[in-house]
Each structure stands twice: as structure tokens, then as C-alpha cells.
Amino acid sequence: MTKLRFAALVAAGLMAAAPALADLVVPNLSYRTGPYGANGTQYADGFNDYFTLLNERDGGIGGEKIQVPECETAYNTEKGVECYESTKGSGALIYNPLSTGITYQLIPKVSVDKIPLYTPGYGRTSAKNGKVFEWVFNAPANYWDGASVAIKYLLDENGGDLNGKKIALVYHNSAFGKEPIRTLQDLSAKHGFTLTEIPVDAPGQEQKSQWLQIRRDKPDYVIMYGWGVMNQAAIQEAANIRFPMENFIGIWWSGSEVDVTPVGAGANGYKALTFHGVGMDYPVYDDLKTHVIDAGKASQDGQHVGSVLYSRGLYAALVISEAIRKAQEIAGTSAINASQLRDGFEQLDITPERLAELGLPDFGPEIKMSCDNHGGSGMARMQQWDAEAGQWNLITEFTEPDQEILNPLILEDSEAYGAEAGITPRDC
């Protein structure tokens, strides 16, 4: 009897998954729990708030309201798959799971279900090749762009010569962290620096041995590909061994307030890449304040507004909303479907003027996509942490990565994937 009742409950509970919706649906596969929750929650807030702003201020996009149903993945691939399956039936237009692991999982699935996947600054780098990855977009920048821009920055610092320098890569021992290795190896061959790879197993609270190795090897620079609690631990350990912070560069996922504030003054001077602006000195925040925050509609009461990851979530939502607008324009209808949104993405062109119009002047690089380029220009800039003021300062302009190194690698990796998955590249 108990079993029957339990079964009935299970059935009742499960049948109720994902209510049917009529508006534009942009699911937010977020994570607010687990070792990556501190980072994921800010991103999710920015993502939600931008769509709330569009709904409140403009009545949606092209007159269509946007629904952002949230689903908790805890950065776990199995839960991510469950979230994807439970939301895709509701007419989901696009997915942005903020996890490289989940992205790898979803790439084959979205290609079959014909739903675009937008992975700004993460995911599979070679998805930039739109000929093979028809449904995946990773503009404005990817991991390999990040690695290349970091090395370019170091070249500038050293008068264009890195010969004989030692660079250590501290990385999250997962698909995410392993992504830049091949690029950095090629770059080290080109520029003559030695590369040491130092993996940190997830989640990465314990990094004593890694930083002991760094103390012994005395590399000139440390590049970090970390996420979640690993960032704080690494920056703390670096401060403990008195590693010069200005020689410590994080990828954009290792450069938010939650990563540096726990270390206090010791984190002063730490650098990180970014592909968008920081802070609240943008006109869009006036609108956000009027329509979302003061109206009490902000995600989690707006406690993270203006932080780096909040800005990044906002930026992802902005690119998606612009793609929706473009798709509506091409399709001639406001109620677009997922494959029409894909066309919108392919013809997306966010010019600096358009960004200024949207209230975010000079916030991100120009994004121009095409059938074969799903990754934009790959430009990124450097920011530095000022512990006393408690803020990130942009210290370089947007820099182009070394496409001479990256393009062959992207071509090679995407073609290998195409061959393995049996995809014939499209003609563009």
C-alpha cells in the first residue's frame, strides 16, 4: 500500500513538470548551490534581471514577453541533463548552462533537437567553427582567445619577448581547465617560454601541494583557469607564498569579487581577463534601478547588482535578446521558434553604436557572427583588483587574440569532432 501511494505521488509530482507557456521561453539553467553556487548565483541574477527589465520597460521583445524559467543544476551534468529535458518541451528557444561539462553534454543533443546553445566565454572552443557546430555559439570570446590574450599581454609587459620565461598554468582538472593547454603549448613553442601544467582536482579547496610546487619552481607568471571555490583557495595560497599578485593572471571565470574579497588586502594587484566592462557606471543601470530594483522585481532582491558575474549574466542576456530581435526581423514574426533564433544569431551584429543605444557604451567588443564564425572576434581585456577600493579596474583596451595560432587549432579540433560525430561541414 505504501508503495502504491508512493508511486502515485511520484507520478503526480512528475506529471506536473514544466508548465506549458506561450511566450518566448529562455530557460535559465542556473546553480545557486554547491561549491560553485557563490559564482553561479550572481550570474543567474544578472541573466534574470535583464529579461525582467525588457519585460517591464519595453513589454518584452517585439511585443512578446520573455519567460525565464529557472532550473537548478548545481554544476552537475546529470542534473543539467534533467533540467534540459524538463524545459525543452516548453518551447525553449535557447540554452545557456554556464558549465563547460553540461555544454559538452548538450552539444550533441541540441543539434538533434534543433535548439541553439549560447556559451559566451565557456564551453567547447572549437564550436566557433559554425560549419561543424551549426547550433552552438560562443561569442564574444572563448578559452583559447583568453589564453592567447593573456600571453599577448605578457609579451607587451616584456617588450615582446618571452624567451626563457617560465609560465605555470593552474587549472581546474576538468574539460574547462584542460581547454587552454593545447593553445598554450603552441604559444610556448612560438614564443619560447616554458609551460608547467598544474592540475587542481575539483572542487579545489585544497591546493597546498600545487602552490608548494609553484614556490619551488618559481615561475615568472601564473595563469589560472579556475571556477568556484577553487579561485579563492588559489588566490589565498598565492598570497600565502607571497607570489607577486601582479604576475598572477586569471581567466574571466577567476576574476570576480567573490574570488578576491575573502583574501582581503593580500589579493591586491591580482589580474584577470574579462570580455565586458565592470561596475555600474553605465546608463542601463538607471533603467534597471527604476524598473527592476526599486520595483522589487530584482532576482534575489538585487543583492549582487553591478558585480562582475552579474554584469556577465546581464551581457549574456543582452546578446540573446539582440539575437531574438534580429530573428524577429528576419522571420517577420514576433513569435519566433528555436531555429529562427539560430538564424538571428548567425546574422547578429552588435555594433558599438548599438551597445551605446542599449545603455552599455564600450561594455563589450563588437559582435559580428556569420555562418562560419560563431565566436565573434575573441577580443578580451585585462582588469586588475584594487583591494583597498574594493573594485576591479580595466587596465587594457580590447585586444585581439593571436588568430594565426588559434584558427588552425579550431579547424583541427572541430573537424576531428565532425569526423567522430559523422557531421559533414556545411558550405558557407
Added chain:
Amino acid sequence: MLYREAGDFKTGYRADGQTFPIRLDRWGYYILLAVAVLVVPFLINDYWANAVFVPFLIYAIAALGLNILTGYAGQVSLGTGGFMAVGAYAVYKLMTAFPDISIVIHILLAGGITAIVGMLFGLPSLRIKGFYLAVATLAAQFFLVWLFNKVPWFYNYSASGQITAPTRTVLGHAVTGPATSAPAKYLICLAFVLVLAWVARNLTRGTSGRKWMAIRDMDIAAEIIGVNPLTAKLSAFAASSFFVGIAGALLFSVYLGAAEVGEAFGINKSFLVLFMIIIGGLGSIFGSFAGAAFMVLLPVLLKNLLVGQLGWPTDLAAHIELMIVGALIVLFLIVEPHGLARLWALTKEKLRLWPFPH
């Protein structure tokens, strides 16, 4: 009144020794099989397959495997995640190296490879017991995950260290890869579950199972009555790892499609499967299924109830869900330390008497 054994006469040892000696049970079992094979495949969709049935079936295989080792043979193992990884990487290497051979054979071979690895790590069980053995298998867990992360040959030198399952077919239907239909996924897992559960049932009630249980109950006494601890323990490790390896192979190839060893086969997986058999019931085939159902379905159910029905914020629901599952585990263990299987047996006892309790 309804559930009774009166009038159910057995005329031979075979009839007496069958798995479901009570006619009503037998019918229930046949109806369940008929529904699982003939009805569910026609109703199943992607969500039900990927969120409910496929993970349940795969974890049921893993729980069966661990139950053979821990429940029947009494050897505690915390290496389940690592052994699942062996199955997953074995099937990946086989799938990509021999694309023309049927995936079913690859999955069985992956189980075989895992059995060999499991035996290797089972060797310490001849000298150590209990907590010490648990630590030795924990070492296997960490070593195997490290190995698959470290040696690029295992993931075919892909840039990210991820393994991705290419499309493979059985009888013309894709069972792995992105184009797999929900019924195909479900049926391939169901086929493995049915065969393996049948094997497990017959293994555990035959000579080998009796040897394992003798070792579990008292190894010295077992040795005195003629059970060879070497073969008994190693065969338990081999059989268990075979099951766990197949579960890992299916988890990667059919369910996830892409996997990363640290994330998909970490220590959490070992604990998850261990919880399944503890909650389900040690030394019980039904318990393996009940435990897998409990641990797989309850979080999904709670999530849909709290977020889908009540509209709670997702983070709050996720935290509450952890607390509810944890509290239920503790509650179950206090109320019935022998797991859901024992609870089910007690229910049947009561049902036999119902509605006349005396």
C-alpha cells in the same frame, strides 16, 4: 484475504524453490514485466526516459553489483565510482577502436574488463577486512579517477579530456549518440537490467551465493566447512565489478553521452550507490531496485513538487530537497535498519493476515 498462499500447493522441489513461491507475487511480477516491456516503451518520452527510467535502471544495475559484494559477500567497497569509470572508459575505447562490432558486445566486454580490474583491487580483501578494506577500495576510487584524467590514451587525446559516445545501433535503432530515441534508450537498459537481475538472483541463491554468504557471516567458520576464501572473495569482486562496469558503460554511452571522469565518476557516485543498497536493503535483489528508485526518483519528485508545483525559488528548493532526502534516510534507518526490502517483506506479512490480524 486477497494476498494469501492458501491453496497454492507445490508438488516438487523446483516449484518450492522458485523466486516467487506465492502465486499472487508471481502474477504481480509478470504484470510488472509486461508493463515494463509492452506498455512503457510506447508511452515514454525524452523527459521520462532521461530523468526517470534510464537513470533508475542503470543505478539498479550498479546497486545489484555492489549488493553482491557488500550485501552478500560482506566486503565493504567505496570504489564503485572508480569501477563504473573503468566500464565507461572501456566501452569508449572499444566503441571507437572497433566501430563495426555490436555495442552490446562492447558493453559486456567492458563489464569483463571491469571484473578483472575489480579482482585486482579485491586482492587486499584476502588480508584485510571491514574499515581497512573500505579504505583500500577508496584508494582504488581515487587511483582510477586519477588514471583516467592523467593518461590521454584513455580519452583518445581529446583536447578537453572528455569522452563522447558516438552513435551505435542495435537492430538498426540507434542506442547511443544524440539521435537515440527515448524508447531505444529505455529498452536497451531494460534488457540489460532484466538479464542481469536474473543472473544476480541465480548467482546469489546458488553455490557461489551460499559461499559468499558463508564468508559474510563468519569467514573462519566458512573456511572450516570448506569454503575457499580466495575464490569466494575474488569471485564476489569479479561478479560485482562486472555489474558495476556494465552500469558505468551504460551510464556513459546511453544515458550521459559524454562524460568527464572526475565529475561523473567521483567519490560521490560511490557513496550514492552505497546509500542505495543500505536504504534498499543489504543482501536483497528487490532492495537494490528499491534503493535505486528511492535515491534517483525522490530528488526529481521533490524538485518538481517544490519548484514546479509550489513555485519555490530553485536554490531554496535544492537545499530543502537535500535536507528532506537526508532526513528520510535517517528516518528510514531508524524505523527499519534493514532497508526498504525488509519493510516490503513486513508489509507482505501483514497483508497475509489482513483483515484478520490474529
